[in-house]
Amino acid sequence: MATQARAPVAVEVHDLEKTFRAGWPGRQRTVALRGVSFDVPRGAIFGLLGPNGAGKTTLLSILATLLLPDGGHARVLGHDVVREARRVRELINMAAGNTSFPSSLSCREVLDIAARTYGIGGRERRRRLAQLLEQFELAGYGDTAYNELSTGLKQRLALAKAFVNDPELLILDEPTVGLDPDISSRIREQLAALRRARRMTILLSTHYMREAEQLCDDIVFLRGGVILARGEAGTLKRQILGGDRIAMTVEGEWAGLRGLPGVLGCHGDGSRVECTVDDARKRLPELLRYLVEQGAAVSEVSVAEPNLESVFIELAR
Amino acid sequence: MTAASGLASELVKTSGFFLKSWRITRRNPLTIFEVVFWPVVSVLSVGLMTAFLGVTPETTVFVLIGTLAFSVLQVCQLDVAYVVLFDMWSKSVRHQFLAPVRPWHMALGAWLMGTLRGVAVFALLAGISRWAFGVSFLGAGWGPAAAFVAGLLLASAGIGLIVATLLLLFGVHAEVTAWSGVSLVLLLCGIYYPVSMLPAPLSTLATVIPLTYFLEAFRADYGFPSFSRSPWLTGYAVAIAYLVGGYVMFSWAIARARRTGMLLRLSD
Numbered sequence: 319m320a321t322q323a324r325a326p327v328a329v330e331v332h333d334l335e336k337t338f339r340a341g342w343p344g345r346q347r348t349v350a351l352r353g354v355s356f357d358v359p360r361g362a363i364f365g366l367l368g369p370n371g372a373g374k375t376t377l378l379s380i381l382a383t384l385l386l387p388d389g390g391h392a393r394v395l396g397h398d399v400v401r402e403a404r405r406v407r408e409l410i411n412m413a414a415g416n417t418s419f420p421s422s423l424s425c426r427e428v429l430d431i432a433a434r435t436y437g438i439g440g441r442e443r444r445r446r447l448a449q450l451l452e453q454f455e456l457a458g459y460g461d462t463a464y465n466e467l468s469t470g471l472k473q474r475l476a477l478a479k480a481f482v483n484d485p486e487l488l489i490l491d492e493p494t495v496g497l498d499p500d501i502s503s504r505i506r507e508q509l510a511a512l513r514r515a516r517r518m519t520i521l522l523s524t525h526y527m528r529e530a531e532q533l534c535d536d537i538v539f540l541r542g543g544v545i546l547a548r549g550e551a552g553t554l555k556r557q558i559l560g561g562d563r564i565a566m567t568v569e570g571e572w573a574g575l576r577g578l579p580g581v582l583g584c585h586g587d588g589s590r591v592e593c594t595v596d597d598a599r600k601r602l603p604e605l606l607r608y609l610v611e612q613g614a615a616v617s618e619v620s621v622a623e624p625n626l627e628s629v630f631i632e633l634a635r
Numbered sequence: 636m637t638a639a640s641g642l643a644s645e646l647v648k649t650s651g652f653f654l655k656s657w658r659i660t661r662r663n664p665l666t667i668f669e670v671v672f673w674p675v676v677s678v679l680s681v682g683l684m685t686a687f688l689g690v691t692p693e694t695t696v697f698v699l700i701g702t703l704a705f706s707v708l709q710v711c712q713l714d715v716a717y718v719v720l721f722d723m724w725s726k727s728v729r730h731q732f733l734a735p736v737r738p739w740h741m742a743l744g745a746w747l748m749g750t751l752r753g754v755a756v757f758a759l760l761a762g763i764s765r766w767a768f769g770v771s772f773l774g775a776g777w778g779p780a781a782a783f784v785a786g787l788l789l790a791s792a793g794i795g796l797i798v799a800t801l802l803l804l805f806g807v808h809a810e811v812t813a814w815s816g817v818s819l820v821l822l823l824c825g826i827y828y829p830v831s832m833l834p835a836p837l838s839t840l841a842t843v844i845p846l847t848y849f850l851e852a853f854r855a856d857y858g859f860p861s862f863s864r865s866p867w868l869t870g871y872a873v874a875i876a877y878l879v880g881g882y883v884m885f886s887w888a889i890a891r892a893r894r895t896g897m898l899l900r901l902s903d
Contacts, residue, residue: 338896379899384729386894407735416903420655420725422662431658434651435734437644479730 328487328519329358329381333390336376336543350376352543353390358521358536363513365534366523367626369634372540374523375414378491381521382412395486408436411485415495417476421465425456425475428464429482436483446482454478454508470501477505481512490522494529506532527626537626539633546633551626558629562598563622564605566591570614575605598623648736652718652744659721660714660748669713670752671759674706678760681827682768692769696857699770701826703760704850707753707787708794709817714749715742715795716813719802722901723810729902732893738886742799746792753791757784775856786849786870793845793877794820796885803888806901820844831862845874 334354340346350373358364366374379385381394383403392399394406419428429450433443451457454474459467467475473493480488490509494502506529513520524530530537531551538548547554556562561582568591575584575593580601584593595601598621609616660666681702685695718741722728731741757772761780764770773780798816801809823840824830824847830838841847848863848870855861863869892898 375899376896379896382733384732384893384898385896386890404735404737407733412729412733414903418725418727418903419730420659420721420727422659423655427654427658431651431655432730432734434647434654435731435736435740437647437735439643439647 326360327357328360328362328395329356329364329521330393331356331377331381331390332392334377334380334387334392335389336373336380336385336387350543351380351387354540354543354545355390356538356545356548358519360519361513361517362535363509363520363522363533365530365537366521366540367525367527367530367537367630368523368540371542373543374540375491376543377540378412378489378521378523382410382489383407384412408483409485410487410489411480411483412489412491413476413480413493414490415473415492417472417479419464419475419479421463423464424461425451425464425467425471425478426460428475429479432479432482438483446484450478450481453481470497473497473501473505477508484516485518487519487521490520490524492524493522494524494526502526502529509533527630531626539630541634547629554629555624555626556596558633561594561596562601562624564593564595564598564602564619565622566605566619567617568609568614569616570609571612572609572614574612575608578604578608581605645740648734648740649744649747651736652731652741653747654744655721656714656717656745656748657751659717660752669710670756674710674756674760675763677706678702678763679767682764682770686768693858695768696770696774697854697859698827699764699768700772700850700854700857701821703757703764703772704783704787704846705817705821705826706756706760707784708791708821708846709814710756711746711749711753711788711791712795712798712817713813714752715745715792716798716802717748718742718745719799720810720813723802723807726901726903729898732889732898738882738889742792742796742882742885746788746795749791749795750788753788754784775853779853779856782867783849783853786845786852786867786874789871789874789878790845790849793874793881796878796881800881800884800888803885803892803897806897820846823847824850826850829859843873845870845877848873 332355334351336351338348338350354377366377368374376385380387381392381399383399383406386400395409397405399406426447429447430443433446438446451460454477456471456474456478459471477493494505509520510533522533534551536550537554539546547558549557567589569589572586572591575581580596582594582596584591593605602621606616678699681698685698722731761772764772794817798813801812823837824844825841830841830847833841848866851861851863852866852870855866
């Protein structure tokens with residue numbers, strides 16, 4: 319057990335498959351995951367991106383032991399999600415966007431009941447509740463019924479509930495969906511701070527590319543139950559979209575740009591020249607230096623760094 | 636995580652389910668109807684009907700025992716089913732299945748709440764029956780009354796678990812069983828009539844329902860003939876069999892819901 323607890327990998331997923339059956343007798347089949355494999359190092363924030371129906375929630379639900387896979391296997395913090403499900407449940411927690419709780423329960427009661435289901439007793443439970451209400455800025459709403467909370471407060475409560483057992487792995491399924499930008503931003507800051515403070519591993523599915531870029535160390539793109547791409551945001555942008563783009567107006571010879579290191583391609587339309595480079599910050603001075611040496615006049619330089627949203631659109635097509 | 640250890644941890648987990656039911660129930664306007672309105676209307680209307688029909692005091696006792704049994708059973712089994720229903724209504728089923736709890740934590744916590752409400756219904760109806768119709772459910776002593784209520788509460792656990800199983804299998808489509816399932820049981824076990832009046836196949840079915848024996852045993856203490864050799868023991872044995880069967884089914888339904896995705900469909 320102790321050896322497993324020190325394992326550097328928090329999540330190992332190998333060839334995971336899941337098909338949902340509906341109708342009688344299960345004739346309608348929807349394949350949600352088709353042999354998904356990846357691993358997540360401890361302490362990382364791992365992003366899952368993909369269009370609706372890509373299989374993100376299915377994957378997270380299997381890792382949270384809410385759903386059983388049909389094939390393959392997954393281990394969370396060294397424990398098999400099927401055979402050692404209860405142990406996994408002790409170590410993880412989950413929050414989803416649009417989470418609900420019984421409407422008449424107050425914030426404090428929601429957290430109290432959740433803490434009890436993890437076997438957290440008496441004094442420790444009271445201390446934990448007070449800390450979570452404070453940490454998620456819910457202290458003033460402890461006795462407010464769930465149905466009287468705003469959407470933002472409800473979401474903060476869902477997040478607070480996910481921290482009730484001080485999990486080593488936190489699963490967040492679109493945690494900021496439907497929230498206004500200010501609240502989303504604060505939740506992102508909170509998550510980043512919590513991750514720094516507790517060194518917990520976070521699995522995050524989101525539709526917001528900015529969120530993924532801001533928070534995630536590593537990202538996978540899922541579509542149709544298959545991983546299409548994986549990597550750090552910057553790497554993905556270069557891999558999928560072919561790098562950064564530098565556009566400029568050049569009066570003079572520019573064809574030699576194509577031969578410079580890091581230049582992936584250049585094309586021109588009149589005096590307007592656009593080059594694709596591996597890293598704009600590194601290559602721009604080299605390009606300008608070359609053009610000046612060639613005696614060309616350069617004006618209107620702009621750098622277009624591809625964003626994750628472009629990658630998403632490209633992969634979701 | 637600093638969790639309580641051993642038995643203390645198990646009790647804390649169970650208390651979570653009891654307290655959830657308690658906190659939701661005390662703010663739920665339906666509670667007044669479930670614990671007070673329907674049981675009182677039921678016992679008053681049945682009692683008044685016996686007066687109108689001019690039946691003997693013994694027959695009045697016979698019928699009111701049935702009414703009492705119906706009310707206690709209905710309330711307690713509903714509370715056990717609420718362990719799934721409350722979360723199903725609020726689309727928050729996944730939270731309790733995300734936690735490291737066993738099915739018995741859920742069932743026991745919910746049943747304890749059912750026990751509390753069942754005993755409250757018994758006390759209320761016993762008082763009204765004595766005041767309005769001169770019928771005392773403690774006439775045969777505290778022992779038989781306690782054994783009767785305990786039997787009803789035990790039988791309720793089995794029925795409630797079967798209802799909870801149906802909810803996890805069929806979702807909202809099975810909601811109606813929470814209120815109607817118990818009526819079928821009551822039809823067969825003879826709440827207002829001896830089971831000997833039922834047609835042969837139905838009276839045979841009645842022998843596998845624990846309530847049949849509890850009604851028979853309690854009524855025997857009021858002088859009605861008993862058809863079984865040891866109705867109390869048989870009743871408890873059958874009720875325990877239902878409880879074990881209901882628990883096995885409930886556990887299986889949870890596992891199946893994890894396989895089919897029902898837990899997700901009932902959430903958020």
